[in-house]
Amino acid sequence: MTIDAQMASSSVLSRLGRKSRSGKVHSSFTRTVNILCQDMTWICLHPPGVPMHPFCIRVKAEPEMGECFLKVLWSEPATVSRNAIDLGGRLTISLEQAREWNCDLDPSASGETSLQALDTIDTILKEALIDSVFLRAVAGNGPAATANSAMAGGTDPVGDGEGAGSTEKAGGAVVGGLQAVLAARIGCAVDLMETAWRLRCIEPVLRGVKQLVGLGIGLTPSGDDFLIGFIGAAYFFAHGDDFRKSVFEGMRPLVHRTNLPSFFMLKAALKGCYPGPLSDFLHAIETGSSDGVRSAAKCLTGLGATSGQDMLAGVLSWLHVSSTCGAADAAHYA
Amino acid sequence: MRHITLKASTYRDSVALMRISKKASGLEGVSYVMVAMATDTNLDLLKEAGFEPAEFAGAKANDLLIALELETDSVLDEAVDLIEKEIEGGPAPSGAEAYEAAMGLDATLKSHQDINLVLISLPGRYAAYEARKALEAGKHVMIFSDNVTVEDEKQLKLFAGERGLLVMGPDCGTAIINGIGLGFANEVPRGDIGMVAASGTGAQEVSSILARCHEMGISQMIGTGGRDVSREVGGVMVKMGLRALIDDAATRAIVVVSKHPDREIADEIIEVARRGKKPCIIHFTGQADIRSEANLTFTRTLAGTAFEAARGAGKQVEGFTGFDEDAMAALLAAARKMPPGRKYVRGLFSGGTLAQEAVFLLSDGIKDIHTNLKIGDFPGLDDPGESVGHTIVDLGDDTFTRGRAHPMIDQAYRLVRLQRELDDPETAVILLDVVLGHGCHEAPGVEIAEALMTALSGGEEPGKAREPGDRPLVIASICGTRGDPQNYANERRALEAAGVYVAEHNEGLCELALAALEGRRDG
Numbered sequence: 001m002t003i004d005a006q007m008a009s010s011s012v013l014s015r016l017g018r019k020s021r022s023g024k025v026h027s028s029f030t031r032t033v034n035i036l037c038q039d040m041t042w043i044c045l046h047p048p049g050v051p052m053h054p055f056c057i058r059v060k061a062e063p064e065m066g067e068c069f070l071k072v073l074w075s076e077p078a079t080v081s082r083n084a085i086d087l088g089g090r091l092t093i094s095l096e097q098a099r100e101w102n103c104d105l106d107p108s109a110s111g112e113t114s115l116q117a118l119d120t121i122d123t124i125l126k127e128a129l130i131d132s133v134f135l136r137a138v139a140g141n142g143p144a145a146t147a148n149s150a151m152a153g154g155t156d157p158v159g160d161g162e163g164a165g166s167t168e169k170a171g172g173a174v175v176g177g178l179q180a181v182l183a184a185r186i187g188c189a190v191d192l193m194e195t196a197w198r199l200r201c202i203e204p205v206l207r208g209v210k211q212l213v214g215l216g217i218g219l220t221p222s223g224d225d226f227l228i229g230f231i232g233a234a235y236f237f238a239h240g241d242d243f244r245k246s247v248f249e250g251m252r253p254l255v256h257r258t259n260l261p262s263f264f265m266l267k268a269a270l271k272g273c274y275p276g277p278l279s280d281f282l283h284a285i286e287t288g289s290s291d292g293v294r295s296a297a298k299c300l301t302g303l304g305a306t307s308g309q310d311m312l313a314g315v316l317s318w319l320h321v322s323s324t325c326g327a328a329d330a331a332h333y334a
Numbered sequence: 335m336r337h338i339t340l341k342a343s344t345y346r347d348s349v350a351l352m353r354i355s356k357k358a359s360g361l362e363g364v365s366y367v368m369v370a371m372a373t374d375t376n377l378d379l380l381k382e383a384g385f386e387p388a389e390f391a392g393a394k395a396n397d398l399l400i401a402l403e404l405e406t407d408s409v410l411d412e413a414v415d416l417i418e419k420e421i422e423g424g425p426a427p428s429g430a431e432a433y434e435a436a437m438g439l440d441a442t443l444k445s446h447q448d449i450n451l452v453l454i455s456l457p458g459r460y461a462a463y464e465a466r467k468a469l470e471a472g473k474h475v476m477i478f479s480d481n482v483t484v485e486d487e488k489q490l491k492l493f494a495g496e497r498g499l500l501v502m503g504p505d506c507g508t509a510i511i512n513g514i515g516l517g518f519a520n521e522v523p524r525g526d527i528g529m530v531a532a533s534g535t536g537a538q539e540v541s542s543i544l545a546r547c548h549e550m551g552i553s554q555m556i557g558t559g560g561r562d563v564s565r566e567v568g569g570v571m572v573k574m575g576l577r578a579l580i581d582d583a584a585t586r587a588i589v590v591v592s593k594h595p596d597r598e599i600a601d602e603i604i605e606v607a608r609r610g611k612k613p614c615i616i617h618f619t620g621q622a623d624i625r626s627e628a629n630l631t632f633t634r635t636l637a638g639t640a641f642e643a644a645r646g647a648g649k650q651v652e653g654f655t656g657f658d659e660d661a662m663a664a665l666l667a668a669a670r671k672m673p674p675g676r677k678y679v680r681g682l683f684s685g686g687t688l689a690q691e692a693v694f695l696l697s698d699g700i701k702d703i704h705t706n707l708k709i710g711d712f713p714g715l716d717d718p719g720e721s722v723g724h725t726i727v728d729l730g731d732d733t734f735t736r737g738r739a740h741p742m743i744d745q746a747y748r749l750v751r752l753q754r755e756l757d758d759p760e761t762a763v764i765l766l767d768v769v770l771g772h773g774c775h776e777a778p779g780v781e782i783a784e785a786l787m788t789a790l791s792g793g794e795e796p797g798k799a800r801e802p803g804d805r806p807l808v809i810a811s812i813c814g815t816r817g818d819p820q821n822y823a824n825e826r827r828a829l830e831a832a833g834v835y836v837a838e839h840n841e842g843l844c845e846l847a848l849a850a851l852e853g854r855r856d857g
Contacts, residue, residue, distance in 0.1 A: 027345045031460070049460055061463055177336075177403045178383040179366045185379060214373025214395065218351055221371055259371045259395040261345070302481075305352040 001091055005098035006048070007058040011273050013082075013100055015041045020081035025088075026260065028072045034261065035078045035085065042264040043080065045069075045093060051303065054103045054273035055264060057085075059093055103273040105232065105282065107239030117285040118319045120293045121312070134186060134216075134226045134313035138320065185211060186223070190317060193230070197321045200243050206250045213266070214258035218306055224262040225307045229278065229314020231269045236282045237322060277303055278311050285315075335404040338380070338389040339414055340372065341421060344398040354400075354420040361416065363409035364402060372397040439464055443471045453516055454503075455479055461504060462486035469494050469501070476516055476557065477503030480732075484566045487559070491570040500578075501571060503559040507534035508771075510541070510555035517557070518742060520771040521817030525551020527643050528585035530575035532558045532592035535685025536619065536636055538771060538813050540591055543640035543839055545815045546822075548651050550644050553585040554578075560686075563595035563603070572599075573606045580610035587613040587646030589639060593687055594620045594709060604630065613646030615639055619687055620694045620709060636691060637841040656811075656842015657835075665835050665846055668807055669853035672762060676806060677854070679703075679847055680755040681726035681765035682748055684741035684778075685813065688767045688840045689728040695844035699851065700724050706731055721755065726765075742774045749785045756789050761806040762854060763847050767840065768825060770814025779812065779825030783832035790833070807850050809835045811843040 023037030033045040042055045047069075052058065076088040085093040193208030209227065216222030231248070238244045248270050255266040268274070274282075277300040284296035301308040346354070351369045358367040370376050372393035380401055381387055393399060400417050404410060443449065452468035454461050458481025465475045469490065482504035494501045502509050502516075508531065509516040513524050520538055522545040529552060531537030537555055544550040556575035563569050572590065579585045588610070590603065595618055607614040607630055615631045617639040618624075624632040631646065633639040637656060644651045679700065683689035686707070693705050693712060705726045706718040715722060718733050729741040729748050741748045748766075755761045768779045775781065790805060810829055816822045829836050837843040 029345075047460075047463075049463065177366055178368055178380070178385075178401055179403075181383040182368070182379060185382075211375065214371070214375040215379065216376070217355070217368060217370045219345060219371065221373060221376065223375065257375060257395070258373045262371075 002094055003062050003091065004060045005057050005093050005095050006060050007052065007056075007101045008095060008098040009052060009054050009056050009101050009103040009273075011054045011103050011268060011271075012041070012043055012057060013095075013098075015039075016080065016082045016095075020079050023078045023080055025072055025074055025076040025078055027074055028069060031069070033069055033072050033087070035080065035087075036260065037078070037080055041080070042260070043085070045085075051276045051299070052101050052103070053265070053275035054268035056101075057093065057095070057098065058101075101276075103268070103276075103279075105236055105272050105274050105279045107236050107272065117288070117293060118316070118323055120290045121285075121297065121316055121319070123290075124294055124297050134190070134222055134310045135316070138190060138313045138317045182216065185215065189215070189223075190226075194317055194321050197243075197247070197318075198324060202243070202246055202250060205247050206254065209251055210254050210257070213254055214262070216310075218304070219259075220262040220265060220304070220307055221258060222306060222310045224258050224266055225304075225310035226314040226317070228265055228269045228274065229311035229316075230318045231266075231314070232274045232278050232282060232311070233315040233318035233322075235269075235272050236286070237318070275303065275311075277308065278315075281312070281315065285319075335407050335410070336383075336385050337402045337404065337410055337414070338385060339400040339402070339417060340390055340393055341398040341400075342394075344421065345396075346398065346421060350420075351398075354417060357420060358400075358402070358413050358417050361409055361413050363404055363406045364413055365405055366401075366403040367413075367417075368399075368401040370399055370401075371395060372399040439467055443468070443473065450474060451476065451500075451511060453478060458482045458504065462490060465490050465501065466493070469497065469499055472497070472499070474500040475502065476506055476509055477501065477559070478506060478517055479503070480505040484561060484564070487561060488567050488570075491562070491567060495570055495574055500556065500574065502557045505561065506557035506559045508537050508555065509557040510552050512554070515772050518769070518771050518773045519555070520545070520813075520815050521819070522815055523549075523551035523817075524553070525647070526553055526584060526586035527551070527589060527647050528553045528579035528582060528587070529555040529589045529591065530558065530572050530579065531555060531590075532560050532563045532572055532595070533619065533687040534560075535767070535769060535813065536591040536593070536617070536687035536691075538685070538769065539636040539688060539840055540589055540617075540640045540643065542771075542813050542815050543637055544644060545817070547654060547838065548640065548644040548649060550647060550649060553582060560593055563592050563599050565596040565599060569595065569599040569603055572603050576603065576606050576610065576614075580606075580612055585612070586648065587615065587643055589643045590614065590616045591636070591639065591687075592618050593690060594618060600624075615642045615646055619690050635695065635841040636687070637839040654838070655845075656838045657846050661835050661837075662846065662849060665807060665809075665850055666853040669762075669850040672807075672854055673804060675759055676762040677851075678721070678758075678760050679724045679726075679763045679765065679851065680721050680758075680761050680806075682751050682755065683726065683728055683765070683767050684730055684745075684748065685767050685769055686728045686730050688769075688811075688813065689726055691840055692765060692844055693726050695841060696724070696726070696847060699848040706733070719751075721758070721761075727751075742769050742778075745775060745778060745781055749781070752782070752785060753789055756786075756806060758806075763850050764806050764808045765843055765847055766808065766810040766834075767843075768810050768812045768814075768829070770812065770818040770820040770822060770825065772819065774820070777820055777825065777828075779810070779820075780828040782810070783828035783834065786832040786834065805833075807835065808833065809837060809843050809846045809850070811837040811840050813840070 021037050023035050026034040026036040035043040044055045045057050048061050071090055072087050079086040083095055189208045189211035193205055196204035212223035214221050234244050281296040281300045284292040300312050355367045355369045373395045451474040453476045454464050455478040458479045461477050461479040462482050465477055468475045491501045507517045508519050510519050520542045522541045541552050558571040561567055562571045579588045613629050617633045622634045626632050631642045633642055681692050690707055693703055703724045704713050704715050704722045706715050707728055755764050814822050826836055837846050
């Protein structure tokens with residue numbers, strides 16, 4: 001059976017040449033077929049309705065499509081070229097009519113709307129009562145606050161952050177199980193990253209990133225989703241900042257520390273390619289319309305089970321950093 | 335006790351992983367479940383939390399790990415078994431069932447030509463696509479899902495209308511077709527009253543009162559989804575459902591229940607009912623300015639709708655109060671003892687229509703009711719998570735259900751909110767709806783009663799137990815029937831044992847609340 005692709009992301013199309021390449025089906029679900037090529041090109045096939053993201057090829061809705069996706073077997077050989085993707089001879093996706101979707105985020109924002117956006121997002125979070133451990137950490141009344149209080153005692157906030165959330169340091173005794181350790185780790189890592197970015201110290205920022213890559217629940221670990229949101233906001237609002245560029249360079253070797261689907265998302269994020277709802281959210285913040293931010297936040301938080309919420313937390317974290325990182329501070333610590 | 339289950343090179347989408355985690359966490363004796371990928375960072379986390387590295391030796395980032403923290407060893411096998419089954423997709427179907435489960439809607443429709451209705455409960459963005467497939471195959475459709483665009487809804491309904499097919503929904507929570515309850519339906523007998531409902535709990539309240547108080551049954555209950563009566567959708571399915579019931583020989587009287595409709599659409603619905611000649615009882619919540627005429631009766635309350643429907647179907651029914659006189663006397667006595675600082679009503683509703691009705695009925699005696707319902711001129715809530723003065727909240731609103739189940743299924747947030755209202759020294763009366771029926775929480779009244787008893791006795795700090803005179807009054811109504819799976823009598827007994835004043839219906843609940851406030855002032 002052949003199904004036409006309607007749309008393909010620019011990052012996929014730019015990697016596909018006339019010469020075909022081989023790969024295999026990495027995994028398949030009711031609405032997704034993930035393909036991994038030998039040259040490390042990652043492609044996700046989706047039906048209409050799933051938001052576009054940097055590796056997405058959206059196929060046309062066909063009456064039998066659901067069954068076709070289910071028939072695709074894991075590890076089945078795949079052949080990929082600029083014109084078509086063949087999955088074990090069972091299913092062919094024709095790319096002839098696929099329109100290109102530009103997944104590159106245009107980093108043209110001035111960054112001046114951050115404070116206003118922060119207020120709007122805080123209101124949205126209150127209204128939505130979103131329950132994400134990352135959002136609570138970023139909002140400052142959850143694990144981050146706990147972690148901060150555990151770290152209180154005159155230590156340099158960008159100094160020895162590693163392990164500061166351990167159960168022992170949080171009071172000398174085991175205060176809880178896995179959940180408490182997870183929350184404390186997130187709190188410490190986010191706090192470390194935010195503080196170090198404010199003070200423009202690259203090494204502790206990367207230490208925070210290292211603690212977050214691959215951390216937490218879900219198919220794409222929550223820590224990775226958080227970082228994608230943070231990276232996206234930094235890329236968008238501080239594109240020309242040399243410190244931002246240096247941090248991104250330092251992050252590249254760290255993003256291998258997670259599973260494959262997440263690794264590819266992080267890698268794309270560092271290049272400026274993001275899921276559609278995240279890009280829309282960042283653009284909405286730039287325009288400053290609270291209705292626009294609210295509506296874009298709703299779309300973003302609908303991504304996956306918690307992925308969208310964690311990305312929103314990442315954006316919020318960067319906005320906190322930028323709103324408290326005044327020009328004088330920046331000049332002093334640069 | 336701690337335990338790790340590791341599945342090599344296994345992926346499940348995040349929603350599935352969340353469901354597995356929640357299900358396993360619900361087992362008694364399981365304190366925490368973490369379902370995650372076995373990345374180095376997560377493995378470090380396990381070590382830090384005290385898990386044995388030997389248990390996950392050799393794990394790779396693309397493996398799936400499930401970490402369990404258990405209060406007791408005895409639950410281990412059950413928890414692991416449940417998780418394994420969920421990861422593999424639940425209990426494996428066999429034979430033809432397995433084939434259909436794998437092959438989806440198209441294959442099922444082909445192999446079961448006699449199916450005439452398809453119930454769709456998928457994430458909203460996929461629901462319209464599947465609904466269209468079902469309609470093209472000539473099947474009626476009920477869409478339980480929300481988050482379907484209004485454009486898709488209109489197109490589906492127009493497409494269905496041209497073919498004489500029903501589209502119940504999107505966001506249709508309740509229907510009863512040929513005696514079979516769909517979604518959150520109550521156990522009601524077959525009878526000769528037909529219903530068209532653009533409001534889920536409104537339909538449940540009317541059908542339950544008919545069954546429980548008037549011993550009357552339902553011929554058909556056609557749900558439409560609340561947005562059907564908007565100007566954008568045009569009331570397509572309410573009008574079509576009405577016509578179907580007008581033509582249905584087994585239906586003697588018809589009930590139309592809807593939240594506040596667009597005025598123009600209301601007029602069109604009334605015109606269809608008028609031409610039908612059958613007795614038609616119409617309830618548009620909050621709209622009390624339409625005069626009854628010939629075969630049309632307009633009602634102000636849901637309980638009144640049930641009463642008029644019973645009469646319309648030819649039953650000699652007596653009017654009845656929505657509360658027990660003894661309960662009213664006890665309530666007034668308690669109200670008079672309350673300190674003067676306790677002055678506000680706080681309604682924590684799981685049913686949207688019940689909340690809406692409460693706002694309208696309470697506004698007869700209370701000014702400035704704050705609500706998250708966005709109706710009329712009632713002031714809103716800047717933060718729906720915080721009550722302000724007199725407050726009625728619909729806890730089934732999207733803002734409360736994002737990422738968690740509806741409060742008719744999971745009351746976790748409602749109980750947190752209940753505690754907060756109990757702790758507020760300005761709360762005089764707390765109002766609760768307890769909705770029973772298929773698909774609902776297995777014992778909502780018992781759970782509320784337990785929470786109340788714990789809270790009022792001081793919980794783990796008995797020194798903080800409240801004096802009887804310094805407690806808010808709690809009033810509840812139970813929407814359900816004696817045939818519902820939850821056991822109506824048990825629910826009522828549990829609530830009453832916890833000191834809750836139980837009204838017969840939502841209207842009675844509002845009357846009790848107003849009387850309590852009035853009694854406080856008199857006292």
